[in-house]
Amino acid sequence: MAILSKEEAQAILTKVLSYSKADECEVTLNGTTGGNVRSARNAISTAGAVDNVSLAVESRFGKRSGVATCNEFDEATLRRCVQRAEEIARLAPESPEYVPFLGAQKYMAPSPAAFVAATANITPDYRAQQTAASMKLCEQKKLSSAGFLNDEAGFIAKRNSKGLEAYQQLTNLEYSVTVRTPDGTGSGYATADYNDASKFDAARLTQIAADKASASVGAKAIEPGKYTVILEPAALVANTDASLLAALMNALDARNADEGRSFLSKKGGGNKKGEKLFDERVTIYSDPLNAEIPTLTFSGDGRPQQKMTWIEKGVVKNLYTSRFWAQKSGVPDIPRPSGWIMEGGTQSVQDMIKGTEKGILVTRLWYIRPVDPQTLLYTGLTRDGTFYIENGKIKHPVKNFRFNESPIIMLNNLEAIGKPQRVGGNLVPPLKIRDFTFTSLSDAV
């Protein structure tokens, strides 16, 4: 039942709305079906599947709002869910940030690549086979793999008493694998995610991680300091942790900037929209119809998602905002994007290495945490494949470093931009950065 068609979903939502006695009511139905396999030490450790549909009802009386949810769909449960939302709303305080629900909206037709049957039809056998291929490759090479494969197909449907109606399906598969040498002196990593599972090949990704693991044995310690680095896409965006480029995108909130608590806040008040803050080669935009990262054409609160430029040639062009803040401050009402694209060039990571006299190749950054929100300074460490580059070639592996760096400073120290790759639902190019700040060494492998 997890993937309801548009007609099935809207029929339930229409019925639920008919039970409402509130001034305004909005109902959201979402369902997910999928599964996962986790492995470690070349063996499957856990395997799971999820299949769930959940209904959320938001009822409003004047400026009072209440939300209730349920995941059973018999008439009595649905009526009770609406009643509960109304009870909660009646008891809630009035919200000074009340904004009426949106009326009917016009959304772009979703990309046909957003929901792919090959992903929705994945079986436990498929997951086991992909995982087995990864483990077999590592066993043959006398390496140890630990991986996680997660796939899901889902839908979201919304309807409200003001005439809003939305529906879309999506699929996603993500995989990550860490390969280690048996003595623990080498470690490599690879990750990928797709809407279309037919593009996925666990063995191909495991081969990358295995090569990095073998090549990272015998890492030499070099002095921490400022280095030219090539950051692979997985070092810029992570799907399991905070990351430098996601931190920048997460900070493009208009309200925080206007309130004075963001790197985008201006001395004396206001925000830095329109200012050039980055190298002129930095352009970041979002596009729900992008063929590589197709996503929802509406936001969680029902606003249309459209192609939107966030940073163009180093200039901050747009900030996202809540509907309340947009109305209060009289700025465009722009929702936060669900995926984004940093424009790049044509160079591969290998091409970028060839063009580097001295530098460090970074596979992945880890345990990235904010240090100072004023400057977006973050700290974290390299992990699973860090190499010294000399005269256009990888010379030797190096011990891992701790960095303290801000994406704002980093994107002003840009040397080269490579070809974007999908990571964590975004398109991110490898970046060559000068004067990247490593502050200490780590013995971790």
Added chain:
Amino acid sequence: MKRRDFVGLSGLAAGALFLPSFPSLGGNLVTPEQLLIPAADVALKKRLADAALNAAKSAGASYADVRIGRSLNQGIFTREKQVQNIASTESYGAGVRVLANGTWGFAATNTVSEAGLAKAAQLAVQIAKANSKVQKEQVKLAPVKGHGEVSWKTPIQQNAFEVPIAQKVDLLLGANAKAMDNGASFVNSSLFQVNEQKYFASTDGSYIDQDIHRIWPTFSVTAIDRASGKFRSRQALSAPMGMGYEYLTPKAADKVAGPAGSDLVGYKNSYDILEDATAATKQVKQKLTAKSVTPGKYDLVLDPHHLGLTIHESVGHPTELDRVLGYEANYAGTSFATLEWRAKKQPYGSKLVNIVADKQQANSLGAVGFDDEGVKTKKWDLIKDGMLIDYQKIRDQAAMVGQNESDGCCYAQSWADVQFQRMPNVSLQPGKTKLSVDDMVKGVDKGIYIAGHGSFSIDQQRYNSQFGGQVFYEINKGKITGMLEDVAYQTNTLEFWNSCAAICDESDYRFSGFFNDGKGQPSQSSAVSHGSSTTRFNGVNVINTARKIG
């Protein structure tokens, strides 16, 4: 849609495709009154559990356990003068774990009936048998004697769900008012309350009914200097606790004064949110003009609220046996403290360092009577006189290190998730000789006193870490001489614990803690406390974190 099938480890994270526009704490959003409906009758739960255990055995399981869980959560969120959200959630279901052909299988269902549980048990056995075909080694369980029908309850004085929402909202808005009246630019405050009603039964003959409570009040006060564009925040110095609403009734005996010259107050088993919000506002304004630290080596005096995070990251995680053995390699990482490393008998810390794991400690987040595989909880040594002597183990891990006893630290975040090894409370034992914070500070020539959790980061094997804090005071020739800013210390776990030079006595001992420690894929959350007294570490590398942009 009656059934929710979880084959093996289920994923709350699996809903990540679509985040609804309202916050959820897990489970269905319900009215606050529903959180007061009593748990199902024990006799009924025993019947349901037996249905699952019998079905598992009939299907071929050599061992089975069942957890019937009802998780209740409430979160209240405010900013300045307004309530942003009040969310009450309830989740009810059962998870069945079985061993068949020496392999684990797990399934969960929200159809809490004898038929529903039996079906989940049969599914779990099917999965175990399927997975056993690719399994190389059979699971070996450390023996546990059945406990019969027993129960355990967090010894709370006042169930937080019984306190009217209006009273809780008034308290948070009262704290916000203290901040705004004292000149804060912004303040956010929130109160999280949890009640886990857990019924565990196993084929070992245990029927365990537990009622577990946790609470966490917190806030963040922000001050902005519009002219310079500078902004700073100070978070609450509260700790999440394994307590009821009584934690929010301040008692003078629970207040611990910080060092002379600091105007800090630490809190033991009750918290004065109004007092802390007032102090936070005063301090956050001082932070705007505080001296930027000169990088270099300093003797650090770390308050228990701060030190808890360092203990968590540099002792709690590296001594988890699943990390040590490589089961977390693809996500959280492994550990430097391998069995081979321990065999070398190198000191983890100075001789003063005694660190215990404890699943029984009163008022702590990790305290339960029995863990999620029916093992009676206990207290045990991890580090004794500076030497690593043990790890954190559950039933299927003990044999891997030549032991035959679980430590009782198995946990699942809900009925829908499979249980696995999680961190117990891990705490630094207080100094055995009398030592106050003031006396400790008097002995420091060039140092920094740090209170509160700040930025934290540590590598995947737990060697290299960097920690910030909420407030920093310079110590010069035995005296606090003023506030510092832009402070973070970078250290190596072994260097850090070996530089431990003095620990205040037990009169200074108190908890720090975390409501949402993440581990596993899909990630599961657990709550854990860390106790300590104020502690001195000599010659730690301090960096300056100020940068210039645009």
